[in-house]
Amino acid sequence: MTEQTIILITGANSGVGYATTQVLASYPNNHIIMGCRDLAKGQYALTEIQNTDPKGTISLLQLDVEDDTSISKAIDTVTQQFNRLDVLVSNAGTAAPGTSGRAQLSQIFSINVFGAMLVSEAFIPLLLKSHRPYLIQVSSGLGSVTQACDPQSPYYPAAWDEYRMSKAALNMMTIQMHKRLQERNVRVFAFCPGLVRSSLRGESEEAVSAGGQAGDPLESGRGILGIVLGERDGEAGGFINKDGRLAW
Ligand SMILES: NC(=O)c1ccc[n+]([C@@H]2O[C@H](COP(=O)([O-])OP(=O)(O)OC[C@H]3O[C@@H](n4cnc5c(N)ncnc54)[C@H](OP(=O)(O)O)[C@@H]3O)[C@@H](O)[C@H]2O)c1
Structure with missing residues (x-):
């Protein structure tokens, strides 16, 4: 029997994470771990997806990317259940709507940058136990410094500063992780x-x-599926969307 691909998605109860769970769970060989900070929301989302009769299997994991205890417990659980991780989709994120000033900056950076980095670092040892590991950071074209400087780009206008700064930082983190992990066979x-x-x-x-x-977040999920299927391996270390490469 073929070994299952073990995939953890953070922020899996809504939006891009939910749609990515739906898409990846339609493959019989995949096991999706839905990482959710709020287990009630996670259970609701899991039940909805189970009702669509997915071919793969799904489980729920409490994971708050801002909480070190939650991250440690999540590592213990995945270690006990699978003793490896094949794919981490580091997706949890926010634009902190309804907040402003220091509170907005703190929330955005705490989740989009610190959370993504600390969760990724924590799961790297389990990824290194996989023979085909993928580390996927869900970023945004709004994090592209090149596009922000290009008056012809739709991303040029001055807006969303805090969120853009966080995704630019996430992109730099991705570059650094790629350089560190490429020789260990991790596709970042x-x-x-x-x-x-x-x-x-x-x-x-x-x-x-x-x-x-x-658009439909299922399109985002299909883009992530392409990475997991190995179709984008030649672009590892890059900033990509479903159609190709983006400028950093
Ligand atoms: N939607 C877009 O157009 C778009 C475009 C570019 C990039 N993105 C990126 O896509 C990713 C997903 O966002 P989305 O659009 O799907 O938004 P969303 O529907 O608001 O989903 C965000 C998810 O992140 C979770 N989350 C927030 N803080 C968390 C924490 N501390 N610990 C664990 N989970 C946490 C949320 O959980 P709760 O439900 O508990 O809050 C939710 O499940 C983000 O990284 C975002 O920047 C989205």
Whole structure:
């Protein structure tokens, strides 16, 4: 029997993480661990996905990327259950809608940068036990310094400063991790899921749909599936979206 691919997705109960769980769980060989900070929300999401009769298997894991105790317990659980991790989709993120000033900066950096880094570092030893490990950071085109400097780019306008700064930092972290881990066979990516419907910008329909411009997060999930299937191995160490490479 073929060995299952063990995939942990942080922030899996909503938006991009939820859709990625749906897509990856449609493959019989995959086991998805839904990392969720709120187990009640996680259970609700898990039940919804189970009702679609996925071909793969799914479990739920309490994981708050801002809480070191939660991260340690999550490591213990995955170690006991699987003793390795094949794919980490470091997806949990926020734009901290409804906040401003220091509170907004703290929340955005605590989750998008510190959380992503500390969770990734904590799971690297388990990734190194896989014979085909992937470390995927869910970033954003808004984190591209090149695009922010290009007046022709749709990402040029001055807005979303705090969020953009956090994703630029996440991109730098990805570059550093790639350099450190490539010789250990870990394929590291920064992945932009595209502008898709989610609660990232707030709960109103206007915010969820980004004024009607946001696409289907299942497309983001399919992009991540391509990485997991090995279709993007030649772009490892890069900043990519579903269609190709992005400028850092
Ligand atoms: N949607 C887009 O257009 C878009 C575009 C580019 C990049 N992205 C990126 O995509 C990723 C997912 O965002 P989304 O759009 O799907 O937004 P979302 O629907 O708000 O999902 C964010 C997820 O992160 C979780 N989360 C937040 N803080 C957490 C913490 N401390 N510990 C664990 N989980 C935490 C949330 O959990 P709760 O439900 O408990 O809050 C939720 O499950 C983010 O990294 C975001 O920056 C999104």
